[in-house]
Amino acid sequence: MNTKFEQAIALIDEKNAQDLNREISNGESIPKELLYSQRMTECLLDYMPTASEALQIAARAQHICRWEIPRNDYPMTKAGYMNWRNDLKKLHGTIAGEILESVGYEADFVERVQFLMSKKSFKKDPDSQTLEDVVCLVFLQHYFEAFASKHDDEKLIDIVQKTWNKMSDAAHKKAMTLTYSEDSFKLIEKALS
Incomplete structure (x- = not known):
């Protein structure tokens, strides 16, 4: 080192x-x-x-x-x-x-x-936005399934929408390439429709 x-x-x-x-x-x-x-x-x-x-x-x-x-x-x-x-x-x-x-x-x-x-200025500072994107992507990729098992659809839709609003367009595209269970993917689609 x-x-x-x-x-x-x-x-x-x-x-x-x-x-x-x-x-x-x-x-x-x-x-x-x-x-x-x-x-x-x-x-x-x-x-x-x-x-x-x-x-x-x-x-x-x-x-x-x-x-x-x-x-x-x-x-x-x-x-x-x-x-x-x-x-x-x-x-x-x-x-x-x-x-x-x-x-x-x-x-x-x-x-x-x-x-x-x-993450005070994540919508204005490119590196801050990237960090926020990564936080959201890590949540979706590694923690969303366990989180989803503990909450009802209404709460999950709200969380997905809030998460999505924090992300850049590039992160939106990346998020749609992640692997989700069929139920989670349907819920994400519903939240974004």
């Missing part, structure tokens, strides 16, 4: 490997947020092979240490959800910033990664 980039990715992975929550992938039990971060990188590089270093780090650190702020610590309301999400963004940005500073990145670069992770 000679480069700052490689060191930063290794430290992000080291943090996410501490997640006690596990998921099975290809028959192997993997820390949940480590798997998520790997899926984010894989999707980003497939979707945009020329992604900048800052964007690659922002994608890898998107959910860094997410388990430290459990959803059930907040009221099960829309306001509670938004407060949880905002606190997570601050946590992710802080931890990523500390890692990047520790391996020698300049303040401007650290701020750029934190800005991307905040």
Whole structure:
């Protein structure tokens, strides 16, 4: 690991490997947020092979240490959800910033990664939009089926529509090439009609 980039990715992975929550992938039990971060990188590089270093780090650190702020610590309301999400963004940005500073990145670069992770201007900033696209594509590819099994069609249609509205046209095209179950594909089509 000679480069700052490689060191930063290794430290992000080291943090996410501490997640006690596990998921099975290809028959192997993997820390949940480590798997998520790997899926984010894989999707980003497939979707945009020329992604900048800052964007690659922002994608890898998107959910860094997410388990430290459990959803059930907040009221099960829309306001509670938004407060949880905002606190997570601050946590992710802080931890990523500390890692990047520790391996020698300049303040401007650290701020750029934190800005991307905040996704504040994703409709105006191309890299922020790409990160949002990747978040949505990873959800659709890896998490939608499990999510769909826990919710009724009305809720799912609403979620698909909200997800779709965050995505660029390029991401819409990519999303339609992903593999879905027959039921999920029908539901997605219904949501988009």
